[in-house]
Amino acid sequence: MWDDAGLGVDMGELRGTHVPVLLDRCLSLLGPALERADKEHTVHVDATLGLGGHAEAVLAAHPRTVLIGLDRDQEALAHARARLEPYASRTHLVHAVYDELPDVLERLGYERIDSALFDLGVSSLQLDAPDRGFAYAQDAPLDMRMDQSRGITAEEVVNTYGVPELTRVLRVYGEEKFAARIASAIARERAKAPITSSALLASLVRDAIPAAARRTGGHPAKRSFQALRIEVNGELAALESALPAAPDALAPGGRLVVMSYHSLEDRITKRALAERARSTGPVDLPVELPGSGPTLRLLTRGAELPSDDEVAANPRAASVRLRAAERIDEVGDQTSVGRAARERPRRRISPLRQPQQSKRDGGHASQEGDKQDKGEAT
Numbered sequence: 294m295w296d297d298a299g300l301g302v303d304m305g306e307l308r309g310t311h312v313p314v315l316l317d318r319c320l321s322l323l324g325p326a327l328e329r330a331d332k333e334h335t336v337h338v339d340a341t342l343g344l345g346g347h348a349e350a351v352l353a354a355h356p357r358t359v360l361i362g363l364d365r366d367q368e369a370l371a372h373a374r375a376r377l378e379p380y381a382s383r384t385h386l387v388h389a390v391y392d393e394l395p396d397v398l399e400r401l402g403y404e405r406i407d408s409a410l411f412d413l414g415v416s417s418l419q420l421d422a423p424d425r426g427f428a429y430a431q432d433a434p435l436d437m438r439m440d441q442s443r444g445i446t447a448e449e450v451v452n453t454y455g456v457p458e459l460t461r462v463l464r465v466y467g468e469e470k471f472a473a474r475i476a477s478a479i480a481r482e483r484a485k486a487p488i489t490s491s492a493l494l495a496s497l498v499r500d501a502i503p504a505a506a507r508r509t510g511g512h513p514a515k516r517s518f519q520a521l522r523i524e525v526n527g528e529l530a531a532l533e534s535a536l537p538a539a540p541d542a543l544a545p546g547g548r549l550v551v552m553s554y555h556s557l558e559d560r561i562t563k564r565a566l567a568e569r570a571r572s573t574g575p576v577d578l579p580v581e582l583p584g585s586g587p588t589l590r591l592l593t594r595g596a597e598l599p600s601d602d603e604v605a606a607n608p609r610a611a612s613v614r615l616r617a618a619e620r621i622d623e624v625g626d627q628t629s630v631g632r633a634a635r636e637r638p639r640r641r642i643s644p645l646r647q648p649q650q651s652k653r654d655g656g657h658a659s660q661e662g663d664k665q666d667k668g669e670a671t
């Protein structure tokens with residue numbers, strides 16, 4: 294699993310193709326939580342490690358910081374492991390979905406963390422891989438799983454979902470106006486033979502969209518591919534669970550930064566942070582009742598957008614929305630982050646069938662990753 298040599302990792306090439314989004318802004322937001330004079334060391338969670346660009350910059354800037362890096366993609370973890378080798382004595386890299394954060398922290402023996410970063414969505418590694426099926430511009434098997442060891446593939450979604458369900462996926466997750474037409478075209482095609490390639494799907498989608506509409510909004514298959522990726526990876530459900538879990542894990546003064554690339558991701562983030570930034574007590578009382586005060590202070594006014602310079606230097610930043618918050622309440626019960634987060638009821642926003650996820654198929658942060666983590670941990 295961690296056979297970096299077998300993967301032919303070439304970090305020089307990958308560094309060149311991936312520029313961490315809003316890196317300076319992330320560092321300035323996270324910095325105060327990681328440079329605490331009252332702590333011997335601080336703990337940063339990179340919930341979406343990817344190629345490790347943000348993580349490397351955090352480790353370089355904060356020599357007293359321990360990194361816990363999560364990714365559900367084993368290939369990404371292997372690349373990040375190679376990149377972060379100089380910091381191996383203060384990193385734990387774990388194969389996990391980020392809503393497993395409480396379990397990961399419990400197993401690694403950390404009660405609280407000082408900061409967390411979520412840089413959502415897919416990485417350039419995944420998009421550019423010719424065999425993963427994320428890209429409409431390359432022909433590949435229709436996979437689209439970030440974690441290729443479990444869960445349903447895009448091929449299964451495309452060939453087994455009923456037309457109404459497929460229409461909903463395309464409309465809700467892809468904001469695709471022609472969702473019903475595309476779903477019907479898929480159903481007609483798969484009645485002849487299963488749809489197994491990204492090129493075939495891309496051309497079906499293209500043909501299902503009226504010619505006039507094809508001329509605007511980028512590649513006609515872009516929205517449908519995005520929708521399928523979100524469905525296959527249960528992305529919004531994982532975020533819904535993780536955004537209570539991560540603030541719960543923060544120590545007082547701890548900070549959280551979330552970068553979204555999709556309006557639904559940003560909406561979930563906005564709501565999760567706003568809920569905790571206001572009092573839950575009666576409005577007419579002059580003082581807060583115990584436990585009813587806000588637990589977060591928002592560090593951004595609304596969602597921050599990238600500057601023109603950032604987008605010119607890094608086109609992937611074009612759709613980013615950044616939100617950040619700081620934990621402001623005293624954490625009363627210091628016993629276990631894991632227990633607190635597990636006891637919180639989990640809300641699922643999507644009425645759609647979710648693919649088998651880590652929790653459901655009994656998956657855990659990988660045992661193998663764990664063993665290695667324990668070995669490398671300081």
Ligand SMILES: C[S@@+](CC[C@H](N)C(=O)[O-])C[C@H]1O[C@@H](n2cnc3c(N)ncnc32)[C@H](O)[C@@H]1O
Pocket residue numbers: 311312313314340341342343344345346347348363364365366369389390391392412413414415416417439528531532
């Ligand atoms: C945009 S990339 C992160 C890039 C990273 N910040 C960097 O500097 O290289 C997003 C990464 O998050 C991972 N990811 C997406 N959803 C995840 C989830 N629910 N749990 C864990 N990892 C996830 C993807 O596999 C991908 O590698």
